[in-house]
Amino acid sequence: MHASGFDRTRPLLLLVMAAAALGGFALGHPGIVSTQNLDSMAVFGIEIGMIALGQTLVICGGDTGIDLSVGAIAGLAQVILGRLLHLDLAWPVAIGMTLLAGLVLGGINAVAISWFRIPPIIATLATLFGYQGLALVLTGGINIDLTHESPLFLAIGQGHVLGLPLQLVALYLPLLAAFAFLQHGTRFGRALYLAGTNDRAADLAGLRASRIRAATYVLCGLVSTIAGIVGAARLGTARPDAAGEANLISIAIVVLGGTGIFGGTGSVIGTALATVVIGIVDYGLSYNDFNPIYQAGVIGVILIGVILVENPFVAWRDSRRTNGA
């Protein structure tokens, strides 16, 4: 077993599910497996996929870690970006400032949780209200039109590289690689797993558990901000409620990807695979003209279904292991 306690069953299960979902849709509509559709599938999943990367680290850090404010951060980031662009700032400057703002928003969560010791679910519930409210205040509840901004900026959400979506190649995959390295290859990642497994033991081993966790909230705020920026560029508009359901869906993806809700286990790799499954299901449903709300419903079914199927299996396997010992 790897130090992460990363289980191989779940990634396999996810791959099978992805193949089955794609196959299933292809049976009904053979046309779905076209380059253009796969492209749209990727674009669909990327923003929530980025947020899920940050959510993975937060949940992995344990101590009831969870970030409910991710969607609100993405929305507020879009709005901040939109306002800055409308101030006629150059778009790279505006993005730079928005990223800084994202760090601050994540930092507020980190301070509330690590310094003031507010339970994460409450702290991020409060900042969810706060950030959502600020986004509405900044826009007056009206979407900010960005379609006339620099084409270079819009390319962040609409461009292509080597026939693949730009945000996939230039943002998501590098972020995934960076997070995977951070989680599995660095001292920080090792400390994160240990802190998530036993908070006090980590402190007494000199690992500074609460600082490590604080960093995960800041990172989570940052990727949520990036997701918000990509979304704004993709649709050419900044909406305060852009990622309203992102908190629940990102948590669902993380858990589906094999990260235990109690911390100390899991991997962003599993999260990425789960994102693929969700992306295919999402797109397949909308391709078949289902209302977007069905996507959330199907995610719910998959989430509960996977755990219900897996629980007895894991219990059976563990009992065999104990008997063998």
Add this chain to the structure above:
Amino acid sequence: MSERVATVIKPVLASRRRLPAGREVLLLATLAVLVGLISLGSHGAFWSRVNLDNLFVGSAITVIPAIGMTVVILTGGIDVSTGSVLGLTAAIGGTCFAAGWSLAATVPIFLASGAVLGLINALLIINGRIPPVIATLGTLSIYRMLVFIVLGSNWITAIPPALTTIFVVDHLLFLPVVAVIALVFLIGAALFLRHFRWGRHVYALGNNEEAARLAGIRPERIKLAAYVMLGLLTGFAALLTLGQSPMVQTSTGSGFVLQVIAAVVLGGTALSGGRGTMLGTLLGTLVVQVVDDGIVLLRIQPFWGGVALGAVILAAIGLSAHHEIRGA
């Protein structure tokens, strides 16, 4: 969390610990300050009959599910699907109204469908062994999907006016009927939790599940009852929501659960279970509602409501969390 250092040295410190400042006192003070500021800023409009009635109706609709949520959290669980349960029961009940059913015939439909949805949550958590957050996160999405299936793309507006008349317009003891009902429920729940065997078992379970099991308490039954009760109360709240604004749409109830959890947690109920009171939940609900109300009365841009609510939660919980570290 706050006990990191404290648990290292717990054997020594467990003695002579001072009482933490009562959350109820803190909330009462907050409420008094808020009400004072708002009545000054609104030149007394806060105390108008209409405003108070609105405030009480809104509080009642939040506090009724909050009673159930408090019990669920006391057992150490949580239910994030409450908003979808409200939406789905409203859709089911609304469909009955639209089909011409009478009020009397439909009320049991609201209650029963709420209870069934709560039961599904309970079974997933207890028999399916899925952590409560995850299980109800799943049903949150599933129930919402079902709202769409039930409603299609329609809105239901064929709500019997009698519903509004009976629960919202009519008064009893100077309060709208819903508020009286909510108070009766609250007092009943408080008495039940405090003075009845099952109520004490809820606390025992939330304090130490293993010890409770060994003492012959059956945690599964209590949890089952708690989630079903929450579903039932949410079904009732769905009915009242239609009395407040007679329309069902696909988004009915979304965002509602965050209000309910915020009120319960603000009221001092610990998410780890075993600690919390109905009085706290009432005060927490009132603070949430008064903040909302004040935003309207003071003609502040309504979007500040979320910011203010977030700030109040952070301040209240942050203060007492900090206090517990110091006091421990």
Add this chain to the structure above:
Amino acid sequence: MSRVELAGIAKRFGGVVALAGVDLAIAPGETHALLGENGAGKSTLIRVLTGAIVPDDGEIRVDGGVRRFAHPKDARAAGIAAVYQEPMIYPHLSVLENIFAGNEITLRGGMIRKAAMAERVRPWFARLDLSDDLLDRPMGRLSLGYQQLVLIAKALTQEARVIIFDEPTSILSQSETDRLFAIIRRLREDGRAIVYITHRLDEIGKIADRVTVLTDGRVTGAARADELDETKLLALMAGKASRNYGKPRPDRKPATETPPAFEIKGLCRGNLYRDVDWSVPAGRVTGVYGLVGSGRSEVALAAFGALPPDRGEIRLNGARIAPRDPAEAIARGIGYLPEDRKSQGIFATKPLEANLTASALFRFVHAASRLDFGGLRGEAARLIGRYRIKARDETIAIGTLSGGNQQKALFARWAGQSMKLLILDEPTRGIDIGTKDEIHDFIRELAASGLPVVVISSDLPEVLAVSDRVIVMRRGRVVTVAEGDAMHAEAILAAAVGTHARAA
């Protein structure tokens, strides 16, 4: 006739035999001590007796009649109650509610009759010299000693005729222990049967009438307490009569004249400890002996940055230090082996390798902060070999190892690094005697290599076995420092307990 009799009780968990046919008879008016190493089957036996688990085989007889305990309620109805080592309490409920949880006195509708419950408890509170004011206090705010007394009152309220004490004194101060013993004697005189589980041999003579020793799920010895002395008991427990355990180490070194490597002066914190001075020379093992609550662990935590002091100074190799957290203390060369292995030490589900290297990660970092996994595995393999940790390999989850091997791994985590000071808090608590001896040898080797080592322990034989000198603490103060000939059991115990009469 025996009050409770167990005949041929057997229990397996998966492939592991926990109890292999245990016979035990407990008579009324008798205190029956149950001895055995961790894993010998004591806790399983207690769980069988209290109905928490159902045995695979065997019979339980109460007053001669065969009973089957399918649930703790059944055992309670038969008059059997246990006072657990880690009190099973409901911290936010009142004392009265704790006593009646699951067993409330109610009206027909389920309404609780608080007055009736208080009425039922009062005589027992009086018998235990407890004030009625306690009844409304939240249980979590009582000291552990009082919590235990409340649990005894609970057992009495349930009309228990057999009361099981599971290592009751491990969490008590000396005065609380004395009071507990007085109460146990009183209960015995009432004609109740007492089962008393302990690790502490010195308690046997004080409290027990009969002794039964469990080893590997079997009864391997039984005797009347007055026929036994410590040597015979140890022989019974270890199965070897020749063990020379608890005697002072033969190679004890005299104090050095050189200035101390680690020094604490005038350290104070609230009511935990006051004016504490420790002087720890290099190349020696300094024992710190004191009962739980004497402040010994808290002083160590202060030096380790986990619980900063209010006042006083800490010096390491002459330089004044004031670590704000353990990470800083470690960076300065201080290692601390925590007393509670499970909650403060191990990462149970993580591989042995991650557990061994948790506090040395900074030594295995490449460029771009990449971890050197090869180096980590190599280090883990080295430590496993060096400290003879019995494990398949370094990838196995530490939680699956035996307690002794877990403890060795935690010891290796610190001993394997070049630290400037090691503080070992209860380094061998709850592990088997063989591993205990091994760890004692490792501790001596560390000191022989020139390291200052502090061994904190409430196990007097252990302190005598490993230390060159002993600091004795009582109620937050250093009461004596024993060296050379002054280091004998009676004097140290007397200082720790506060009765100087016996020391003379």
